[in-house]
Amino acid sequence: MTMAVRVLPCILALCTLLAGCTTARLANSWKDPQFAGPQFKNVLVVGVTRSDANRRIFEDRFSETLRASGVGAVPSYTLIPDSGAIPNERMREAVARVGADAVLVARVQRVEQRVEVSPGFGAPFYGRGFYGWYGEAWAGVPPDIYQYDVITLETTLWDMRREQITWAGTSQAIDPKNVSTLSADLAKVLIAKMRGDGVL
Numbered sequence: 224m225t226m227a228v229r230v231l232p233c234i235l236a237l238c239t240l241l242a243g244c245t246t247a248r249l250a251n252s253w254k255d256p257q258f259a260g261p262q263f264k265n266v267l268v269v270g271v272t273r274s275d276a277n278r279r280i281f282e283d284r285f286s287e288t289l290r291a292s293g294v295g296a297v298p299s300y301t302l303i304p305d306s307g308a309i310p311n312e313r314m315r316e317a318v319a320r321v322g323a324d325a326v327l328v329a330r331v332q333r334v335e336q337r338v339e340v341s342p343g344f345g346a347p348f349y350g351r352g353f354y355g356w357y358g359e360a361w362a363g364v365p366p367d368i369y370q371y372d373v374i375t376l377e378t379t380l381w382d383m384r385r386e387q388i389t390w391a392g393t394s395q396a397i398d399p400k401n402v403s404t405l406s407a408d409l410a411k412v413l414i415a416k417m418r419g420d421g422v423l
Contacts, residue, residue: 247409250375252392254420258382263325263389263423265295266380267302267318271330275306277402281329284406288414289327294423297321318383325389329378329409332393339369372398378413380422390422 266289270281282298289296302317303309309317318326373395380390392413399405417423 247376247394247396247405247412249412249416250393250395252390252416252420254422255382255387255389258389258422260421262421263294263380263382265297265321265323265325266423267297267299267321267323267326269299269309269314269326269328271328273307275300280402281406284403285327285329285410285414288407288410289423292414292418292423294414297323324383326381326383327378328381329376332375332377335373335375336370341367341369374399376409378409380417390417390420392416 268282268285268289270278270285272278272281279298279300282300286296286298299309299314299317302320303313305313314326317323374397376394376396378392378394379388381387382389394409394413396405396409414423
């Protein structure tokens with residue numbers, strides 16, 4: 224049973240990892256060292272995705288979280304409901320229409336499939352009778368294999384007065400199943416970091 228004792232913590236750790244699958248984690252971030260303020264007060268939120276539903280969900284969740292933190296925010300789909308890439312001129316009109324001093328853009332950078340394997344058990348000699356048989360039964364257990372996706376997202380905050388990136392961050396989510404929950408988690412993590420960095 225020594226092998227089982229060694230493997231159990233690995234299995235429990237993986238279960239814990241997958242149980243929090245909708246939680247977003249900020250991997251790294253950058254702030255323009257030349258940014259001296261003022262902090263942005265009115266943000267146009269843009270989601271870059273082929274899915275209209277996912278775009279609307281993302282933009283709504285981020286806008287809600289921004290407004291809850293005291294920053295004005297408008298989902299871009301309310302001004303430009305069209306699918307696909309938004310022409311520059313229409314984006315410029317949307318920025319001017321809401322008086323946005325910043326535009327927050329998020330996109331999926333990559334999706335990776337990962338595999339976790341917990342070892343099987345060896346085949347030590349357990350002896351005869353029931354106890355020997357029971358030990359041999361465990362000895363034949365094959366390894367457990369877990370497959371899951373890791374999504375990496377890129378978020379940039381643009382200063383529209385200078386048309387330059389003021390803040391950028393890369394975040395990850397493990398095997399997200401619910402876009403709304405992921406967007407809400409991501410908004411909390413990223414907006415808290417932006418506020419801490421003094422750009423919002």
